Amino acid sequence: xxxxxxxxxxxxxxxxxxxxxxxxxxxxxxxxxxxxxxxxxxxxxxxxxxxxxxxxxxxxxxxxxxxxxxxxxxxxxxxxxxxxxxxxxxxxxxxxxxxxxxxxxxxxxxxxxxxxxxxxxxxxxxxxxxxxxxxxxxxxxxxxxxxxxxxxxxxxxxxxxxxxxxxxxxxxxxxxxxxxxxxxxxxxxxxxxxxxxxxxxxxxxxxxxxxxxxxxxxxxxxxxxxxxxx
Amino acid sequence: xxxxxxxxxxxxxxxxxxxxxxxxxxxxxxxxxxxxxxxxxxxxxxxxxxxxxxxxxxxxxxxxxxxxxxxxxxxxxxxxxxxxxxxxxxxxxxxxxxxxxxxxxxxxxxxxxxxxxxxxxxxxxxxxxxxxxxxxxxxxxxxxxxxxxxxxxxxxxxxxxxxxxxxxxxxxxxxxxxxxxxxxxxxxxxxxxxxxxxxxxxxxxxxxxxxxxxxxxxxxxxxxxxxxxxxxxxxxxxxxxxxxxxxxxxxxxxxxxxxxxxxxxxxxxxxxxxxxxxxxxxxxxxxxxxxxxxxxxx
Ligand SMILES: Nc1ncnc2c1ncn2[C@@H]1O[C@H](COP(=O)(O)OP(=O)(O)OP(=O)(O)O)[C@@H](O)[C@H]1O
Ligand SMILES: [Mg+2]
Numbered sequence: 001x002x003x004x005x006x007x008x009x010x011x012x013x014x015x016x017x018x019x020x021x022x023x024x025x026x027x028x029x030x031x032x033x034x035x036x037x038x039x040x041x042x043x044x045x046x047x048x049x050x051x052x053x054x055x056x057x058x059x060x061x062x063x064x065x066x067x068x069x070x071x072x073x074x075x076x077x078x079x080x081x082x083x084x085x086x087x088x089x090x091x092x093x094x095x096x097x098x099x100x101x102x103x104x105x106x107x108x109x110x111x112x113x114x115x116x117x118x119x120x121x122x123x124x125x126x127x128x129x130x131x132x133x134x135x136x137x138x139x140x141x142x143x144x145x146x147x148x149x150x151x152x153x154x155x156x157x158x159x160x161x162x163x164x165x166x167x168x169x170x171x172x173x174x175x176x177x178x179x180x181x182x183x184x185x186x187x188x189x190x191x192x193x194x195x196x197x198x199x200x201x202x203x204x205x206x207x208x209x210x211x212x213x214x215x216x217x218x219x220x221x222x223x224x225x226x227x228x229x230x
Numbered sequence: 231x232x233x234x235x236x237x238x239x240x241x242x243x244x245x246x247x248x249x250x251x252x253x254x255x256x257x258x259x260x261x262x263x264x265x266x267x268x269x270x271x272x273x274x275x276x277x278x279x280x281x282x283x284x285x286x287x288x289x290x291x292x293x294x295x296x297x298x299x300x301x302x303x304x305x306x307x308x309x310x311x312x313x314x315x316x317x318x319x320x321x322x323x324x325x326x327x328x329x330x331x332x333x334x335x336x337x338x339x340x341x342x343x344x345x346x347x348x349x350x351x352x353x354x355x356x357x358x359x360x361x362x363x364x365x366x367x368x369x370x371x372x373x374x375x376x377x378x379x380x381x382x383x384x385x386x387x388x389x390x391x392x393x394x395x396x397x398x399x400x401x402x403x404x405x406x407x408x409x410x411x412x413x414x415x416x417x418x419x420x421x422x423x424x425x426x427x428x429x430x431x432x433x434x435x436x437x438x439x440x441x442x443x444x445x446x447x448x449x450x451x452x453x454x455x456x457x458x459x460x461x462x463x464x465x466x467x468x469x470x471x472x473x474x475x476x477x478x479x480x481x482x483x484x485x486x487x488x489x490x491x492x493x494x495x496x497x498x499x500x501x502x503x504x505x506x507x508x509x510x511x512x513x514x515x516x517x518x519x520x521x522x523x524x525x526x527x528x
Contacts, residue, residue: 130304130449131341131434135355135441136331147355 008188017188024207025182031180032167033102036113038106039166040159043113046070047121050114055139073111079172081108086176101173103182109166116162120155121147121220153224160217164210171206179211181205250313255280255445255476256301261310264298270296272500273310278445280303283471285476285487285508288497289523294480297497298449301478302333331359334438334446338453340430342422342437349418352405352437360397364390377451401440408436412466428459432466439470446470448479470481484527488512496520 011017046066053063072079085095085104124147132142174183185202189195254277257489263271270293278284286294296309299305301312303319303326312319314329364507371387378384392400409415412432422430431451438446451467452460463488471490473479481487487494487508494511496519504517510526516523 042314125339125341127337127341128343131335131337131343132355134302134304134325134329134330134335135437136335137355137358138327138330141358146357147347153345197429 004194004197007192007194008201009130011188011192014047015191017191019186020187021181021205022178023179024181027051027098027101027173027179028167028170028181028209030098031105031170031173031178032163034108035105035166035170036104036159036163038102039109039113039162042107042110043117046114050118050122070111070114072104073108073138073206074115078104078108079175082172082176097176097178100176101178103168105173109162111160112162116155116158117151120151120158123154124150144183148150156224157191157217157221158159159218160213163217164213167213168206250311250316251277252316254278254313255315257311257313257479258297258301259311259313261297262298262308262311263293263300263305264275264308265283270500273298274500274502276495276502278477278478280444281474281492282476283490283492284495285479285491285493286453286478286495286497287482287487287511287523288495292497294497296500297350297512298335298447298478298480301447302330302335304335331355331441332444334435334441334443335435336378336431336438336446336448336451338450340422340427340434340454342430342434344422347419347421348409348414348425348433349402349405351422351433352408352440353401355437356401356404356440357398360392360401364392364394364397371440399412403483405436405440409433412436426459428462431455431459431463435463435466435470444476445476448477448481450480450482452481452483482527484512484524496523498523 012021046069047067049059049062052059053066082101082104085100090100128146128150129139129142132146133139137145170180171182174186175181181202185198185205189198192198247422248259250259256278257275258274261271261274261276262269274297277322286297288294294498296305300307302314303312307320310320314333317324317329319329342348342435343354346354362404367390368386371390374385374387406415406418409418414433417425417433422433425433429456435446435451448467448498452463455463460483461476464483467477467479467486468490479487479491489508491508493505494508495502496515498519504511504515504520511520512524515524
């Protein structure tokens with residue numbers, strides 16, 4: 001048992017395993033965070049277009065396009081999306097594999113965030129919009145000044161969960177040659193012919209990452225709650 | 231529907247519009263509202279004159295709220311028209327946002343903006359409207375100034391009366407004056423979630439007043455309140471009535487309706503079945519449905 005750990009740490013420290021792991025950690029975080037940011041942009045756009053589609057016939061076309069988009073990205077596994085982008089859409093473009101993973105995770109997350117945003121807007125009491133409209137503010141102004149700020153507050157915990165889900169999902173990025181955490185530990189496993197220690201370590205790293213994110217989310221949540229109770 | 235914007239109505243049918251009564255502030259003509267197959271308003275004709283205090287009474291589900299909400303087109307009427315100071319509110323060429331600024335509305339559930347302090351709740355609309363008007367003027371002036379470069383006869387610029395700072399300061403001053411009036415000036419910087427129902431409703435009323443409305447629409451303003459808070463809200467409404475505000479109040483408080491209203495409307499099944507001075511409605515009701523209703527609530 002002890003030798004196994006020794007072997008692992010030897011590879012970790014002496015044969016440059018830590019370099020891969022640091023790179024993998026960085027890539028995992030880059031994919032998750034940038035993916036979420038792209039996801040928020042796409043998701044908010046889709047949610048807004050769907051709101052507009054309810055009031056405007058021309059926007060209805062975009063709203064349906066948004067629905068198709070959501071159905072496709074939520075209806076297929078992320079790993080299949082990665083493979084399709086890698087071997088079909090980006091094939092021959094020589095695109096950086098990290099960028100590729102960021103794009104696919106962003107597109108995928110956009111579909112989920114669209115649902116989150118839609119739910120967040122729906123969670124704001126209809127009376128809030130009505131009160132804005134009765135004061136003579138336009139629909140758009142009322143949404144921007146009154147509804148969206150409350151919706152964003154409502155969705156921040158859910159977006160935090162989305163970040164956690166993305167972080168764990170990045171473990172499949174290795175399939176398209178991105179050095180993520182999983183790939184870094186798998187490399188050590190392959191070199192030492194020992195799978196137990198590297199994968200237990202990998203699990204621990206993910207656990208610590210997710211725990212740190214959970215604490216951050218809780219803190220943000222508490223801050224937001226406080227601001228309403230002055 | 232014709233292409234002409236002037237005749238583009240919310241509903242598909244374009245009946246010739248009867249002449250509205252220019253002496254009425256608010257006029258509903260043949261107002262019909264359906265939710266799917268449900269007929270909620272079945273042809274309401276009503277004129278409301280400046281200075282009147284109208285109380286609307288009637289059983290639950292009779293369409294009182296829907297009627298009130300049609301008056302400022304928060305609900306689009308299925309058919310019929312609403313005129314406010316001679317403007318047809320069902321005509322899409324009429325800017326409803328401008329008309330609504332002169333019609334205050336107060337809800338059963340207060341609907342204060344949860345994400346804003348009390349002061350911000352009151353100043354949001356006046357400041358936003360003031361600033362966007364200012365922006366429009368500045369934009370027009372910039373255009374005029376540019377075109378004046380090529381003009382022989384220079385066009386005069388639109389005078390800018392107030393700066394953005396002044397608009398904000400004035401709105402805040404006005405809000406503080408209103409808060410002082412209801413004795414809540416110390417609550418200016420707190421969020422609505424920390425206030426009692428009675429305080430929230432009085433602030434909601436004051437928020438509507440900050441727009442200097444010509445008419446106030448109240449939809450059961452005290453129904454969501456604990457009994458001990460009903461009085462403070464009714465007193466404020468009474469004060470407004472004494473100041474001469476035109477108002478339409480949907481209420482289940484019969485004694486309040488009797489005391490404050492100049493005219494009472496009794497609604498049932500989407501129609502106004504009887505109307506008149508409060509003494510007549512409460513002391514000598516004619517319609518059997520009204521008699522039955524009063525026997526239950528009085
Ligand atoms: N948005 C809506 N969609 C469908 N049905 C509605 C809608 N709003 C109201 N209704 C229905 O219209 C009818 C009249 O409702 P309304 O709220 O105008 O009654 P009300 O007289 O105000 O009753 P209450 O005294 O209970 O407030 C009810 O049957 C109600 O269920
Ligand atoms: Mg009602």
